[in-house]
Structures are given as structure tokens and as C-alpha cells.
Amino acid sequence: MLHKSHRLGWSDFDIRYRILLGLFVATLVGGMGWSAFxxxxxxxxxxxxxxxxxxxxxxxxxxxxxxxxxxxxxxxxDSLHAQQLADARATIHQLQNRPQNTSL
Structure with missing residues (x-):
């Protein structure tokens, strides 16, 4: 038979220390969970x-x-348009400078 002074569980800690230790461990675990979150x-x-x-x-x-x-x-x-414009101007210039045939 068990004596009245013999407790089951941790023999080194009184019940109040077990509760405090349990709360401390729960706080640590909860803190780690919250920190991870x-x-x-x-x-x-x-x-x-x-x-x-x-x-x-x-x-x-x-x-x-x-x-x-x-x-x-x-x-x-724009370059193509500029080239076409330059070609047209050159053609006009050539036609204007060409001697006209006035013999009818």
C-alpha cells in the first residue's frame, strides 16, 4: 500500500511547482507558435x-x-518618307534644269 506522504508523478516537485512548470512550458510553446505565425x-x-x-x-x-x-x-x-521626298525634289530639280524643247 501507498503511504499518504507518497505522491505519484514527479517526486522532486511539489504540486504547485508542477503547475507553474506546466504553465511555463505552455507559455513557451505558445510563444514559439505565435512567433512562428x-x-x-x-x-x-x-x-x-x-x-x-x-x-x-x-x-x-x-x-x-x-x-x-x-x-x-x-x-x-520617317527615313523612308525623307528619302522619297528627297528623290521627288531631285526629280523636280532635274526637270526644271533640263533644257526645254521649244521647237514646234
Missing amino acids: WHHNQYVAADTARIAAQLQAETQQKTINELTAREKALLAR
Whole structure:
């Protein structure tokens, strides 16, 4: 038989110390859980911001590339128009400087 002074469980600690130790362990575990939750939220927020910045940079680069291609096309078209205008002026100049045949 068990004596009245004999306790089951941890023989080194009194019951009040067991309760305090249990609360301390529960607080540590809860704190670690809360810390993990908080840090995960911080990571998700930072990762979301990083992805948004990356998408913005990609969109900006795409816009720059499209505008550069459009600029090149417009410059090529303007160059072609300038060449056609120069050819037309040269033809007009040649026709104006050509001696006219006045013999009828």
C-alpha cells in the first residue's frame, strides 16, 4: 500500500511547482507558435511585395521594349518618307534644269 506522504508523478516537485512548470512550458510553446505565425506573416508580406515589384519591373521593361520598337518603326518610316521626298525634289530639280524643247 501507498503511504499518504507518497505522491505519484514527479517526486522532486511539489504540486504547485508542477503547475507553474506546466504553465511555463505552455507559455513557451505558445510563444514559439505565435512567433512562428508572426514571422510567417512577415515572410508572406515581404514575398508578396517582392513579387509585386518584380511584376512591375517586368511590365515596365515590356513597355520600354514596345516603345523602343515603335520609335524604331517610326524613325524607319520617317527615313523612308525623307528619302522619297528627297528623290521627288531631285526629280523636280532635274526637270526644271533640263533644257526645254521649244521647237514646234
